[in-house]
C-alpha cells in the first residue's frame with residue numbers, strides 16, 4: 001500500500017498534520033514509536049495553548065488531538081522508523097516492524113531531553129535521576145529534589161515538583177533565570193523553592209540508586225558533595241537543560257543545521273515531497289502552538305505536492 005502522506009511522530013505537530021491531511025481526504029498514516037504526545041505528554045499544566053480549557057494538562061490536550069485526527073480517518077501505527085530512503089518519488093520508511101511507502105512524508109519527530117553529560121548521569125537515570133517530572137515526581141513525596149536548569153521547562157517543572165517534594169532546589173549555571181518572567185515570579189513566590197546560582201552538577205554518584213552528587217560553583221570554583229537528609233535517606237535530581245532535535249535518522253539525507261531540519265516557510269525540506277514540522281526544525285519559538293501551526297502548513301503543502309506530482 002502506498003499512502004498519500006506518512007507522518008513520523010505523534011506529538012502536537014504530527015497529530016495536527018494528521019488531522020489536516022486526513023480532513024483533506026488524503027490516505028494518511030501517523031507512525032509513533034512510543035506514547036503519543038512527545039514532550040507535551042510529560043507536561044502537567046499547559047496555560048499558553050490558546051483556547052484550551054483552564055485545567056488542561058499535556059496528556060488531555062494530546063488525547064483530544066489524537067481523537068480529532070482519527071475522527072477524520074488518519075490511521076495509526078506503533079513502530080520505530082530506523083531507516084529512510086527518500087531517493088525516489090515514492091518514499092520508503094523502514095520500521096522495526098514493517099516497511100512503509102508514501103508519496104509524501106512529514107517529519108514531526110520532535111526533540112529529546114539534553115543530558116548534562118556528568119559522570120554517573122547515564123547509569124543513574126531512572127534510579128534517582130529523571131528527565132520527566134510528571135512521570136517521576138510521585139516517587140519523591142516529602143523528599144528533597146534538585147532541578148538542574150534555568151529555562152521555562154526547569155522552572156515550570158520545579159513548581160510542579162513542589163506538589164510532591166518537601167523542598168525543591170533549582171541549580172542554575174548563571175545568576176539569572178532564562179525562564180519567562182511570569183514563570184520566574186511564580187517560582188520566587190513559592191516557599192518550597194530555593195536556588196543554587198552559578199552552579200553546575202559535575203558528578204552523580206551511587207551504586208543501585210542515587211546516593212550523592214557533586215556541584216561546582218562556576219564563580220568561585222568551589223566544589224561540594226550533596227547527600228540526602230539523614231532522615232530522608234534518598235533524594236532526586238531532575239534534569240531540564242533543554243532538548244536536542246530527534247533527527248539523527250535524516251543526517252546526510254536532508255539538510256540539517258546544528259541537527260535541526262532546515263525548511264522554508266512552507267515546511268518544505270530540500271527533498272521534494274519531504275516536509276518537517278515542530279520542534280525538530282530551525283525556528284525561533286518552540287511551543288505547542290507553533291508545532292500545531294507547522295503541522296497544518298506541512299499537511300496542506302503535502303496535499304499540493306501530491307496534486308502537482310502524482311495526479312493526472
Ligand code: NAP
Pocket residue numbers: 048115116148149150151152153154156173174177178200240241242243285286287
Ligand atoms: P532552554 O530554554 O534551552 O533552557 C535550557 C536551560 O538549561 C537554560 O537555563 C540553560 O542555561 C541550561 N543549560 C543548558 N545546557 C546546560 C548544561 N550543559 N548544564 C547546565 N545547564 C544547562 O530549554 P527549555 O527550558 O527546555 O525550553 C525549551 C523551549 O521550550 C524554549 O523555547 C521554551 O521557551 C519552550 N517552553 C515553553 C514553555 C511555556 O511557554 N510555558 C514551557 C516549557 C518550554 P542558560 O540559561 O545559561 O543557557
